[in-house]
Amino acid sequence: MPMGSSGPAPCRVTVCRDCCCGSPKVTGIDHAGQLERLRQAAPVRVSRCLDACEQANIVVVQPSAAGRAKGAHPVWLGLVNDAAATDDIAAWVRAGGPGLADPPAVLELYSIRPPRRPAAGSSREVMS
Template sequence: MTSPAVRLTVCRDCCCGNARKHPDVDHDAQLARLREIAAATGAAVTVSECLDVCDHANVVVVHRKGDKPVWFGFVRGDGVLDDLHKWIKDGGPVPDTLELHRIPPPGRP
């Protein structure tokens, strides 16, 4: 079995996916939507414990084969999910609208 060309790592722990921190976000629906995006694009989803970038909750890391992982923060609305879906489906560089959500991995400025 070959591994998928794209893997989404979705942080769900102390801050990301936490209704106390972000009560205006339907975190279960968001995770379901990310799984739908993955299914539609042949990607895979991994739910992770804390990724140590709590100030940027909710965090999604996109791993594309042959590329360094791309970290996105403040993934809380449908617009960013739409942008993620389009980018994963179409490939290419990160679009400007999605670039606004890009964050450095922990330990990097």
């Protein structure tokens, strides 16, 4: 469901934007355009480093409450460096996201294992 329409967004998206992700180190993608396309599909939080720099750009699709009730967990996607992948993520989010809709098959290629959780007091923090 597009942002601005009635009803809750199907899920939330977290996008890494720090030392590597969203920076000139990752070439060939309009980073601001990527955020805008995702924001048209769901609320987007921009995070500092998610500690998977070798997989930049990182996008984490977090299930809605309904998706979590069905047992869904956040889905981590790496190397999201082209408009087609961003559009596939946005379409999946609009369809319901984890637990409510099957992701486009191509997103399996982007699926990564989340890094080990940081210890208390880590420098990871959300920017917006």
